[in-house]
Amino acid sequence: MTERHWQRKLVDAMVRGLCLVATLAALVPLGLVLYYVTSRGIGGIDRAFFTELPKPVGETGGGMANAFVGTLELVGLACLFGIPPGVLAGVYLAEFGERRFAKLVRFSADVMSGVPSITIGIFVYTLIVLRTKSFSAYAGGVALAVLMLPTVTRTTEELLRLVPESLREAALGLGVPKWRATLSVVLRTAAPGIATGIMLAIARVAGETAPLLFTAFNNAFWPTGLGQPTASLPVQIYTYAVSPYDDWHQKAWAAALLLVGMVLILNVSARLLVRPRVRSR
Amino acid sequence: MTQSVSLLGATTSARDSTRSSARTSAPPTTDQPKMRAEALKAYFGATEVLKGVTLPVASHTVTAIIGPSGCGKSTFIRCLNRMHEVVAGARVAGKVLLDHQDIYAPDVDPVRVRRRVGMVFQKPNPFPTMTIRENVLSGLVLNGLRPKDPGELVERALRQVALWDEVKDVLNRSGTSLSGGQQQRLCIARSLALEPEVLLMDEPCSALDPIATARVEELIHELRERYTIVIVTHNMQQAARVADFTAFFYLGELVEHDRTDVIFTRPSEKKTEDYITGRFG
Amino acid sequence: MSTLQKHTDREYEAELEKLKEQVLFMGARTEELLTQAMRAFAERDADGARLTMRIDRQVDQLELDIDQLCLKILARRQPVASDLRFITTTMKLVTDLERIGDLGVNVCERVIELSAEPPLPATQSVTRIAEAALGMLHDALDAFVAGNTELAEEVIERDGQVDAYYAQLFPELLQLMMKDAGSVFRATRLQSIAKYLERIADHATNVAEMVVFMVRGKDVRHAFALSRTDD
Numbered sequence: 001m002t003e004r005h006w007q008r009k010l011v012d013a014m015v016r017g018l019c020l021v022a023t024l025a026a027l028v029p030l031g032l033v034l035y036y037v038t039s040r041g042i043g044g045i046d047r048a049f050f051t052e053l054p055k056p057v058g059e060t061g062g063g064m065a066n067a068f069v070g071t072l073e074l075v076g077l078a079c080l081f082g083i084p085p086g087v088l089a090g091v092y093l094a095e096f097g098e099r100r101f102a103k104l105v106r107f108s109a110d111v112m113s114g115v116p117s118i119t120i121g122i123f124v125y126t127l128i129v130l131r132t133k134s135f136s137a138y139a140g141g142v143a144l145a146v147l148m149l150p151t152v153t154r155t156t157e158e159l160l161r162l163v164p165e166s167l168r169e170a171a172l173g174l175g176v177p178k179w180r181a182t183l184s185v186v187l188r189t190a191a192p193g194i195a196t197g198i199m200l201a202i203a204r205v206a207g208e209t210a211p212l213l214f215t216a217f218n219n220a221f222w223p224t225g226l227g228q229p230t231a232s233l234p235v236q237i238y239t240y241a242v243s244p245y246d247d248w249h250q251k252a253w254a255a256a257l258l259l260v261g262m263v264l265i266l267n268v269s270a271r272l273l274v275r276p277r278v279r280s281r
Numbered sequence: 282m283t284q285s286v287s288l289l290g291a292t293t294s295a296r297d298s299t300r301s302s303a304r305t306s307a308p309p310t311t312d313q314p315k316m317r318a319e320a321l322k323a324y325f326g327a328t329e330v331l332k333g334v335t336l337p338v339a340s341h342t343v344t345a346i347i348g349p350s351g352c353g354k355s356t357f358i359r360c361l362n363r364m365h366e367v368v369a370g371a372r373v374a375g376k377v378l379l380d381h382q383d384i385y386a387p388d389v390d391p392v393r394v395r396r397r398v399g400m401v402f403q404k405p406n407p408f409p410t411m412t413i414r415e416n417v418l419s420g421l422v423l424n425g426l427r428p429k430d431p432g433e434l435v436e437r438a439l440r441q442v443a444l445w446d447e448v449k450d451v452l453n454r455s456g457t458s459l460s461g462g463q464q465q466r467l468c469i470a471r472s473l474a475l476e477p478e479v480l481l482m483d484e485p486c487s488a489l490d491p492i493a494t495a496r497v498e499e500l501i502h503e504l505r506e507r508y509t510i511v512i513v514t515h516n517m518q519q520a521a522r523v524a525d526f527t528a529f530f531y532l533g534e535l536v537e538h539d540r541t542d543v544i545f546t547r548p549s550e551k552k553t554e555d556y557i558t559g560r561f562g
Numbered sequence: 563m564s565t566l567q568k569h570t571d572r573e574y575e576a577e578l579e580k581l582k583e584q585v586l587f588m589g590a591r592t593e594e595l596l597t598q599a600m601r602a603f604a605e606r607d608a609d610g611a612r613l614t615m616r617i618d619r620q621v622d623q624l625e626l627d628i629d630q631l632c633l634k635i636l637a638r639r640q641p642v643a644s645d646l647r648f649i650t651t652t653m654k655l656v657t658d659l660e661r662i663g664d665l666g667v668n669v670c671e672r673v674i675e676l677s678a679e680p681p682l683p684a685t686q687s688v689t690r691i692a693e694a695a696l697g698m699l700h701d702a703l704d705a706f707v708a709g710n711t712e713l714a715e716e717v718i719e720r721d722g723q724v725d726a727y728y729a730q731l732f733p734e735l736l737q738l739m740m741k742d743a744g745s746v747f748r749a750t751r752l753q754s755i756a757k758y759l760e761r762i763a764d765h766a767t768n769v770a771e772m773v774v775f776m777v778r779g780k781d782v783r784h785a786f787a788l789s790r791t792d793d
Contacts, residue, residue: 170468172367174475175396176418183421188410268425518640545642547779558645559574560567 008229037257044254054136054220054236060247063257066222070137071262073223074216074232075206077141082148088192089149090156095182106157113150120146121211129215135229140216144205149202155197159190192273199270203263209234233259282291295544299327306452314378315340315480315509316398321375323356323365330356332533333375338526340478343501343510345524345541347517349561354513354532358481361511362398363391403484405464405473406455413448416456416467433514438474442466442500462493469500473508481503482512486519498523517557521545528554574639578648582707583632585659586651588624589703591617592659593696596762599673600692603755604685608677609671625656645777651776655706657691658765661698665758665765672751672758673751682748685732688756691727694720695759698766705773717770721772724763730755 044056048063055062093102124143129135163186171181189196217229218239233255240252289554314337323331331353333448336359338344346354358372358509359365361383376383384394407416421428428434435452439445441461444466448459456467465485472480482501486494501510501523514520520527521541537544548554555561569575595617604613632653635641641649698717705714735749774782 013292017508049485112338148417164406166402166404168407169364169367169400169402170471171423173362173364173400173402173415174423174471175392176420176423177392180423185410189408191410242350519641521642546646548643553644555567557642558569560569561572 006056017080019129023200024225034260037253037260040250041253041257045114045257049251050107051256053222054251057219057245062251064231064236064251064258066219067231067233067255070223070231071233072141072208072218072220073137073226073230074144074212075202077226078144078148078205079170079198079202081141082201084146086149086152086198087151087156087194089153091161091182091187093153093157094160095186106154106254109150109153112146112223113154116210117208118210118213120216122203124211125214132227134227135215135217137216137223137228137230140212140230140232143211144208147208147211148201151201152198154170156194158189159193159197160186162193163189195273196270199266199273203266203270206257206266207234208261209238215278231239289423291552313340314338315380315561316511316520317376317377317378318357319376320371321357321360321377323353323360324372324374325368326370330533331360332531334533334535334537336513336528336538338509339421341507341511342353342525342561343523344526344528345520346511346513346528346530347515347520347556348530349556350482350515350537351532353533354530357485357530358400358483358511358513361479361481362395364395364399364400366391377400395474396420397477398479398481399472399475399481401465401482404488404515405461405468407464407467408461409455409457411456412453412458413467416450416469417474420471424475434474437466441473442470443496455536457556460493462489462496465497466500468495469504473504477508479509479511482510484513484515487515496520514516524557529556531556574635577631577635577639578645581635581649581652584628584631585655586703586707588621588628588656588659589699589706591621591624592662592666593703595621595663596669596692596696596699599666599669599691599698602670603676603692605671606688608674612679613657615670616669617656618663618667621660622624624769625654625660628656629653633659639765641786644779647776647779651772654710655769655772658768660760662765668758671714672755676695676748677753679748682738682745682752684731684738686726686754687731687734688752688759691731691763693758694724694727695763698724698763699769701774702766702769702773705724705770709773709777711774711777714715714770714773714777718767718774721763721767724760728756728760 009074046063048061049065050063050068052061052063054064072131073174089105093105095233121143123140124146128139128142132139155243166179167189169183171185172178176185212232212235216232216235218235219231223230237252237255237259240248243249288401307430318334318336321331321334329360334353334357336357348354353400354495356365357504359378363373365373366487373385377383377385377398379394382437383389384391386399407413409420411419414431414435415422418428420433436449439448441445444463447463448454448467451458456464459467465488469480481521486497489497498519501512504510505525512520512523524541526538527541527544529536529544529548529550531552537548539549544553545557548557566665569578597616598614598617599611601607602614635649639645698720701720702717703711704710705717732753735753739746739749768783771783774780
């Protein structure tokens with residue numbers, strides 16, 4: 001073996017080593033967060049945590065059932081308000097958009113995804129809460145939906161663009177009207193990818209606190225209607241974490257663990273969805 | 282068969298009546314064209330890619346379109362089923378007669394034209410989200426038509442393209458699980474399931490190996506009995522093998538159109554001669 | 563042919579060029595054989611005739627080489643249109659040239675036989691046929707080289723002249739034979755030579771017809787036998 005050969009091997013090993021170190025550096029915080037949240041929160045997870053309402057200050061025990069249900073409610077509303085317009089806007093951009101207007105829409109979507117979430121909270125507060133004179137699950141749902149919208153739109157657009165032109169032509173060549181070709185062929189082909197994008201968007205907004213502070217606010221009781229202030233896990237965590245009570249700290253950790261678990265489940269199911277429906281081999 | 286789409290009042294019986302007279306030993310003629318382009322011009326934006334082409338396509342014959350890249354041959358056949366205009370900025374002027382009626386007349390729905398004039402593309406493009414079976418039926422299903430006996434239709438279409446024996450046990454696998462040549466035959470079957478009158482093929486073998494190409498060519502010979510075929514090809518030997526008539530396009534113009542044996546033994550135009558003998562540029 | 567551009571594929575172009583050269587060389591050798599045969603005839607030169615017969619081996623070898631090259635081009639290039647007509651014409655043309663060579667050998671054989679005998683006065687009439695036939699062959703080959711259909715058509719016309727000369731020769735020889743029974747052997751040999759020359763003119767006509775086909779893509783053979791109206 002020549003000297004050159006060893007030199008080449010050495011450089012190779014060094015670069016590989018550096019990459020490995022960088023990867024570990026990225027993984028360590030993730031691992032630590034998971035470990036810390038689990039070790040601190042696992043103790044607080046019991047039956048009561050899922051079934052009981054929070055106890056008044058001073059009393060121990062109780063749970064976060066209302067916040068758990070509230071989060072599901074808010075995320076559900078966010079999906080309802082956010083996904084259909086988001087997907088359709090994506091379809092418009094990818095399939096029908098005229099150059100100028102589409103560019104404008106794309107630009108606004110990109111800007112919107114960079115807007116701090118608290119700003120969106122304030123925006124929805126002004127738009128809905130001030131008018132209806134009440135914090136509400138609606139307002140919270142809208143805030144989360146606005147947060148999701150740009151991600152869903154852009155993901156849909158990008159994934160539709162990945163669908164080969166030849167499939168559109170195949171459908172049109174069979175005498176299928178364009179709208180039908182778009183829905184039944186193009187969108188269907190991109191569906192697993194789009195679903196993944198949506199799942200990830202949901203996972204992101206499920207943990208948002210800031211936009212909810214001004215919109216859904218909080219509630220110590222079961223939600224009685226969508227027009228009422230509604231508790232949610234992130235806001236509850238925030239409230240409990242800044243309180244001076246150890247019991248509440250414990251509950252905040254448990255809620256955090258629950259939130260992480262939910263996000264994790266969403267992520268994993270998103271990955272599973274990407275698997276094609278039809279067997280290839 | 283539920284298919285009875287007739288665009289301009291033309292019935293399928295017209296096709297049946299000519300079937301018996303097809304394939305006699307006499308050389309084919311263009312006396313009774315199935316289709317006829319008249320002073321056909323096509324544009325992409327301001328660029329004129331077809332400069333007034335007049336070309337008859339005889340019933341139950343194979344017409345090959347040859348010419349160097351960019352001569353407008355693909356554009357030409359895409360004008361024959363109004364697929365040219367699906368590209369943004371594309372425009373057509375002139376007439377294309379299908380059974381003596383202009384498919385570019387204002388009251389004609391392009392979608393219906395495409396059901397009568399099917400198309401097979403350069404790259405095999407089965408729908409990846411559909412099974413082999415679903416692919417064959419896709420033309421009908423996407424058009425909202427329900428075949429009476431889908432199983433029989435699938436078998437018939439796949440037998441027509443000599444694919445049945447190869448796939449009859451795996452009909453529920455993805456269309457994309459097949460080899461390139463099988464995929465292309467599947468795409469042809471998909472077009473045939475709609476019972477078109479004319480079949481346009483845009484370089485259908487350019488992505489296939491010689492054996493798969495031979496099978497598709499063999500298929501073209503058989504399909505000529507029932508359909509009128511227009512095939513664009515880069516491969517002059519292929520044109521010589523499969524076509525009754527050959528048209529040579531150059532720079533958006535039709536240079537020469539004649540019986541294939543005449544074109545390949547004694548073309549009238551020097552440009553044709555130069556192109557087919559390989560004396561170009 | 564010469565009006566066409568060159569092939570994009572230079573190797574292909576070179577193969578066609580080589581084929582053309584070989585055909586020309588074969589034509590030249592055939593003409594040489596005939597010229598030498600007629601010289602030997604005129605000079606009653608048996609040795610010259612024997613020497614001349616050897617040229618035929620070269621002509622035969624050229625036929626084989628040219629056929630081989632044609633097959634190779636057909637297999638590898640799939641020629642079409644004018645190239646296809648050129649190749650198929652060449653394949654047929656070499657058969658005619660080879661036959662002409664064989665007829666030249668026959669002439670030489672008769673020349674050897676005649677050289678041992680005293681001359682007959684009909685020699686001049688035979689030479690007249692020879693000149694006409696050789697002229698036709700020469701012009702047919704020229705027409706092939708130049709793709710000149712007018713010259714080729716003219717050659718086809720001239721076949722009638724050769725037939726007429728040949729028809730005139732027979733009574734002439736008959737008279738000689740009737741006058742002198744001892745001339746029968748020589749007269750029949752002269753008759754044979756004339757027949758060979760007449761055949762050579764027919765082969766030259768074939769070549770000319772092929773040239774017309776090659777250039778125009780139009781078959782002019784058997785124009786009287788079949789009244790085909792193929793455009």
